[in-house]
Amino acid sequence: MKFPNPHDVKSKTIPGTEGWERMYPYQYQFVTDDPVRNQYEKETFWFNDALHYPEPLYPFDTIWDEAWYLGLSQYNNRIFMVPPVRGVDHRIINGYIYISPVPVKDPNEIGSRVPHFMERAGYYYKNWDALEAKWKVKMEATIRELEALKIPTLPDIEALSVVNDAIGESQGYHLLKAYDDLINLGIKCWQYHFEFLNLGYAAYVFFLDFVQKLFPSMPTQRVTQMISGIDGVIMYQPDEELKRLAKLAIELGLDTVLASSQEWTAVESSLRKNGRGGEWLAALEKVREPWFNVSTGTGWFHYDRSWNDHMNIPLSGIATYIEKLKQGVSIERPTEKVRAERDRITAEYRGLIQKDEDRKQFDELLGCAKTVFPYVENHLFYVEHWFHSVFWNKMREVAAIMKTHGMLEDVEDIWLLRRDEIKQALWDVVTAWATGVTPRGTKVWPKEIGWRKGVMQKFKEWSAPPAIGTPPEVIQEPFTIVLWGVTNKSLADWSAVQEVKDPDSITELKGFAGSPGIVEGRARVCKTVLEVGQLQEGEILVAPTTSPSWAPAFAKIEACVTDVGGVMSHAAIVCREYGLPAVVGTGLATKIIKSGMMLRVDGSSGVISIVR
């Protein structure tokens, strides 16, 4: 397999984007002026992290990339001392992130890291549940702190209390501090994000690895089935709350009111006029915090608004469930069935193991994987959904102040600035406010932002190569293995699709077998969750990726196909629970498949046939 040289890719600058590098941290650049770094970059294998970033990264949104660059790497390399691998290095080309795990090359050094790893990782594995309980306390405290954080506006005249209480600090100072606090809370939250994740993934990956060594042809989805239906996974909670609200609406005789409009504001005012509407609205208020902080995307980007931001989305979910209930269709998750099937499958595979020592190892690794599984799922709700949803809106408060002071034309323009540029700009605003002059940035930032918007548009049209550089012989970094499914097969599939010139000639797409079963039906391509309203009963959902906010869509569809994600991605997990076929991580499904096409989705072998 041959992949392009990163510096060649980067050197072909898209016309009109010259100078784009200033939109991102300088250390993210592939370089030509530093021979040592240049050589390292050339010899390293970089793959496009399309799982997290299907779209080019906005300058501000780089914050979470930097946060995990640090978080993942420090836990691997400085805290748990994972013997054969350091951190994961990052680069950017045209807004697309390329990453690469950094191996420890010296065998002696690997050896000397082993005892540290055994002691440190061993401690976490051994005390997992107790430490996870502590984590939850830390995490919730951090989120509360974020929610309590005030972003002060700049008054023409400071409150008298500043004088009378001899406070000695201005709102200008507090604005600067609040911004720093906001950013620091975000970084802290991502410190916690990785506290358990590296080890969690390792336990999961190597359970998978062990079982597939015993059964080389066993599909990964069957292994993951063995750890399905575990208690304590909160990913389904937002969806469960919608079901509860749907039932309550029927109980209170409000079902027709809730189905009367797709606009939440209209429904809400009808509810207020209805005698029993108040009771339902009170129930709604109770579940909104925290459960409606679920993001409509992965939560990684400022444009991933939450249900709280877009009440039409949960409303449409509630309407779907009301309709199902009135048809007499069960809307409960088939938890008991999932567990029974999990236990049957586990017992049958276990029965096929020939050696006693292998059976013992299987039991131990399965136990370990089951222990880590809830965290691996639950951290997403705490960090990516709950924390992020609140965080983005706090940032919008900052943006509103900048807009008031003429630094931005629109609140949503803030995302085109790096977070250190925002800090600079706030200093400009605050000092100008204090001094009583016009901030210099009013003539700098709107112009720069206009230009950056054009650059982002061009970046979106650019098609990022899936991988660049020189592939290694082995990959040892657990995240790399699980999350991006970097295997021989996926790399070969990627390079195969790249070679096809005419997308209209493709009749077959391959991905990961996410959930078993075969279904034929019409495709419905939904690029975002806002489009799921178009889904018709019985269609096959084709999406870039899905997240918990997409949950109600699964009640309507026959199968699901995604561009990115492995067998542990949201779409695969939900489809397995509902018994729908899924093919995930196809790379290009939303580009090749059009709504209305007839598809045959084989979730057992991971093949999608397009009937043309």
Added chain:
Amino acid sequence: MIRGAVGVDRQVGGALTTGSPLLCWLEECRKDSVALVGGKCSSLGELINIGVRVPPGFALTTEGYRTFMAESGMEREIKFLLQKLDCRDLEALEHTSASIRGVIEAHPFSTEMEDLVAERYRKLSVRCGIPAVPVAVRSSATAEDLLGASFAGQQDTFLWIRGINEVLQHMRRCISSLYTGRAIAYRANHGYFDDLMAIGVGVQKMANSYTAGVMFTIHPANGDRSVIVIDSNFGFGESVVSGEVTPDHFVVNKVALDIIDRTISQKELCYTVDLKTQTSQAIEVPFERQRVQSLIDDEITELAWMGKQIEKHYGCPMDIEWAVDKDLPSGGNIFILQARPETVWSKKQLAPVANAGASAMDYILSSMLAGKKVK
């Protein structure tokens, strides 16, 4: 039973009164009937009795075989021919084999035995609803599966045999297959006595297969016991067994019975019966059908389910021949033609994947150190 039969000069009537039949239906055979009907027939009978669909048929028992050999006086003649043979002389070996087989094949059964076979054949035809039903006549060796000395493919199988005279003739040809050059030499080299040998013969309705092939309840390439692997082509299984075509290939998850991998090949030829000569013949698959999946998904699932039952019954991975009969409606048309223990992987002593006494941590560490191969 074999030992008891040595040197005993017996009459047909005598054999019947002792209770060992000369012929029996396949469904009367069991796993432990090898000494009576040979390995192949006993395993077919066993399959029928565990509920697997097998084409109906009957067997000439070893008792019938011995009666035939004894009545005819051929035993002495054969012994004489073998005594002067030096097995290292390959030419002589082939010559002696040909002589012995000629003697056996030329010798008629007694009228009494002919009548018994004819009666069974008539009943079988009635059962199948086809006058003079076409049958497969195959040898069923007693030593084959017992000693692990696989003679697979050495004893003859004759297909599309129709009419009592043809059936009798091919039964004799099966009996004579006990004396192929290789079989004689093998016995001489391993110290088996020829006069202790006995063979059964199976006569079984021909599956008029639309599609046929083989199935392993273990992955033949990697020994994975969690899958069932099926190779199939249109027509009779011969094209798959002989390797003349690249068959369609399906990998089925044994636990969940879903198809996890499929390769639809270009199948240029298949075997079908020539109705005039009642022989199977290779024909070209029409171009538009060459890339059509030869076994539909529901059939794959049903077949795999059968494979799983067979394996469960025998307690070891199995090597199975099967066919889908085109004369019968779907839901009752998949037949198992043969099932025997898989020999390659089952014999291998596989090293455990786990390190002895290792904890989950140890495994995680050692796997991390080994990493995942990319190239």
